[in-house]
Amino acid sequence: MSAQAPSAVILVRAERYTPNPATAADNAFQSDAPAGQSDDATSTKALAEMDALADALRAAGVRVHVFVDEDHTRPDSVFPNNWLSTHAGGTVxxxxxxxxxxxxxxxxxVLEMLKSCYRVQTIVDYxxxxxxxxxxxxxxxMVLDHVSRVAYTARSHRADTHVLERFCTDFGYEPMAFDAVDADGVxxxxxxxxxCIGTEVALVALEMIPDEDRRAQVRERLTVNGRSLIELTETQVREFAGNAVELCGRTPRGGRRYVMAxxxxxRRSLLPDQVALIEESCEIVAVDIPTIELAGGSVRCMIAGIHLDRRPAAEPELTEAVEAINEEHPETLDGRDVVLADA
Incomplete structure (x- = not known):
């Protein structure tokens, strides 16, 4: 299978969820909860969406590690991909x-779980x-092409090109930085x-890269090895069509398959020909998460992929038992339980 699509992921089940006021200034995708809706109601709806995503990924054969977050001061903890990434060869x-x-x-x-269940050699902390x-x-x-080793990065307050260069040197990627703006220049x-970059298909809003030369370079770099390219419109981006991620699932008979989550x-924003092109290589797994999307992120933001080799299970019988308990009572999970459970 491709290095692009991890077969295991980390999700955070944030018990207190509201759109984060501290991120609203530069996140044009963020919006407030419906007028009159209490924070408790928002959190309840968000929890149901988090559980629905975990269930859908498990059903597709993806191994899911869920960590409960009971800290009410972390409104965006449901988005762990912003603070963590893992890489083949054992680096975090x-x-x-x-x-x-x-x-x-x-x-x-989370880091201790990775070291316990996967082969971690080095943690690089920026x-x-x-x-x-x-x-x-x-x-x-960054949107990482793990196959061609390219780090595609739109410059912003949250993506400094100096640390991008440092990351690329440390991890062996080619930096591909560019400006990307919406129709209002934001x-x-x-x-x-x-x-979103998959093994055989990529979804990219090239029209949001104003520099025509850089736009052409991004297109060429993405397709040089035969990858199909779906060009998204800004309208589709507003519907989070770009915020997808390719994963590797397991079929009921034990085979492997690509999943586009x-x-x-x-999913509803995509045109029939775009869906057909994705489905040439991936099964689309779509989950409604409207409450989570109030924060300006969608499914891809919720998933931290695990690109590490797994350690042999030390106690397979215990793993199976805990897995059954976790599936029946996901609300009771903590990080240590999930170390032993993989769906």
Whole structure:
């Protein structure tokens, strides 16, 4: 299978969820909860959406590690891909975050789970750059082509090109930085809302890259190895069509298949020929998450992919038992339980 599509993911089940006021200034995709809706009601709806995504991924054969977050001061913790990425060969990166109230989303229990269940050799921590006002918000700021080793990055407050260069040197990627703006000239806050790269297909809003030469370079680099390209419109981007992610699932008979995970809203925005092109290589798994999307991110933002080799299970019988308990009672999970459970 391709290095592009991880077969395991990390999700965070945030028990208190509301759109984050600290990120609204530069996130044009963010909106407020419906007028008159209490924070408790918003959180309840969001929790149901988080569970629905986890269930859908498990049903597609993706291994899902869920970590409960009971801290009510972390409104965006449902988006772990901004502080964490993992890489083949056993390397993990931890990133500097733009909003100060997001910086304590970084969790040692997540890192300990990775070290316990997967082969981790090195953790590279860039979070010490935050006091200098230098930020790179993980695979929100970068959309990584793990096959061709390219880091596509839209410049923004959340994607500093100096730390991008440092990341690319450390991890062996080619930096591909560009400006991306909407029709009003507002910079795109995260690259992963305008681009999704799969093994055989990519979805990218090239029209939002104003520099024609750079736009052509991005197109050429994405397709040089035969990958099909779906050009999204800004309208589709507003529906989160770009905020999708390719994963590797398992068929009922134990085979492998590519899964393109996205929101129901994103799926409905795609044209029939675009859907057909995706389905040439991927099964589309679409889940409605309208409450989560109030924060300006969608399914891709909720998923931290695990591109690490798995350690052999030490106690398979216990794993099976805990897996059954977790599937029946997902609300009781904590990070340590999920270490033993893979759907």
């Amino acid at each position: 990166a931890v990133y500097p975050m733009y909003a100060s109230n997001r910086r304590h989303e970084r969790r040692t229990d 979070s010490g750059l935050e006091p200098d006002g230098i930020f790179l918000e993980g695979t929100g700021a 910079p795109v806050y995260h690259t992963n809302v305008i681009a 996205m929101s129901g809203r994103a």
